[in-house]
Amino acid sequence: MSKESGVLTSPAYRGRFAPSPTGDLHMGSLLAAVASYLQARRAGGEWLLRIEDLDPPRTVPGATDRILRVLDGYGFEWDGEVCHQSRRTELYMAAIERLRADGWLYGCACTRKEIAQIAHAGIDGPVYPGTCRAGLAPGREARAWRVRVGDRGMAVPDALQGWLRQDLAREVGDFVLLRADGLVAYQLAVVVDDAAQGITDVVRGADLLDSTPRQCHLQQLLGYATPAYAHIPVLVNERGEKLSKQTLAHPLVVGDAAGALVTALSLLRQSPPPALRQAKLAEVWGWAEAHWCMDALIGLRQLYPPEGGGGVFG
Structure with missing residues (x-):
């Protein structure tokens, strides 16, 4: 790390997942987490976890702990310590x-x-x-x-x-x-954090696509490297609204981690075999890491839940 710039540089792949503790994780969150995680692992790289708790009025008490517990219960393994934006002012x-x-x-x-x-x-x-x-x-x-x-x-x-x-x-x-x-x-915090953490690749939802040019502008002004970007399609409900806390998306449940993960893989166009729904969580992850192909999402901006998706989607 350069003491002068505070920017960590690394030649290896380094991705990240950066949820905001304004509520619980839901299926839309899981898609972004899975895509960024699998892309990092397929590249033999690192996957960092950042809690974007920059806005105290919007932070829900206990949400950070629930996010970490759900990610752990779903079998995600992040590298290094969890980064909290609230501690980086x-x-x-x-x-x-x-x-x-x-x-x-x-x-x-x-x-x-x-x-x-x-x-x-x-x-x-x-x-x-x-x-x-x-x-x-x-x-x-x-x-x-x-x-x-x-x-x-x-x-x-x-x-x-x-x-x-x-x-x-x-x-x-x-x-x-x-x-x-x-x-x-x-816009500033995410640019500073990506540079300080040496993020080389950003895989996130297409709802943030329009923010990217602003972030690239700041990267250039600050002399930071620009990561490679891949914006995955966002999950929408039957009304065409982005699945989110605001649209009352149902929170993820740890007890159904394996089933929810298979559903996420299906939505991400990975075509998991039907038998995988009866598999244990470790087997699901093993299949996912061996078969992950992000190119299946090229050109897609939105994903729609299957008929009968029920409470998983809200």
């Missing part, structure tokens, strides 16, 4: 100070209401029009700190979704890195 603030010193950050006094009244819609809400980019108006104080995107078009290759092209200025605008409530934004 000093690292994030150091990155913010670097960007501020280099002239990439500026204070913003605008409220959400003010922005919504004059901004056009982008891929992730109103696009900030740059009101405070040249300096704060007299009598106004900075509420948040934004990073300049300039006049940039980003093109990011993805192993499953092809090239993602995004005009940051038109589709996103200068985005917040330090929020008005004093909390560090997710």
Whole structure:
């Protein structure tokens, strides 16, 4: 690890799974965990576990312990200690100070209401029009700190979704890195963590695809290497909504780990044999590691539960 940059470099494959303790893991979470885990193991690499508890108001008491217990009960074996974002604020603030010193950050006094009244819609809400980019108006104080995107078009290759092209200025605008409530934004924290942990490959849900160009922009500004990306399709319910805590997805149950894992493999287009449903958990993992092929997911953005999926999906 470089003492100056705090960035760990490694030539080997190093992946990660980074759940947020805003609730329990569900089948959608399991797909991301399984895909990232198997891709790492097939590459002979490491798989790290990160708890993204960056936002205390949204953190559910006891959720972190339940997440760890479920992952352990499902047979996941992570490398090294579990990383908790809530304990890494000093690292994030150091990155913010670097960007501020280099002239990439500026204070913003605008409220959400003010922005919504004059901004056009982008891929992730109103696009900030740059009101405070040249300096704060007299009598106004900075509420948040934004990073300049300039006049940039980003093109990011993805192993499953092809090239993602995004005009940051038109589709996103200068985005917040330090929020008005004093909390560090997710986009910065994930970039700093991936660099500090030496992550070489990111396998995660396609719901985060649109965030990737912003993260690549920050990686370039901070001088970090850009990992290889693969965004797997997200699991949706019968209404076409992403399966999540907000859509009341049912939590994973440790007692049905082997069956749920086989279901996850089926959803991930791995075609496990029917007899695997009667196998023990270790046998399921053995089959999965021997047969894993992420290419089966190329071009897919969504996955649909089978008819009669029942309580596993919510």
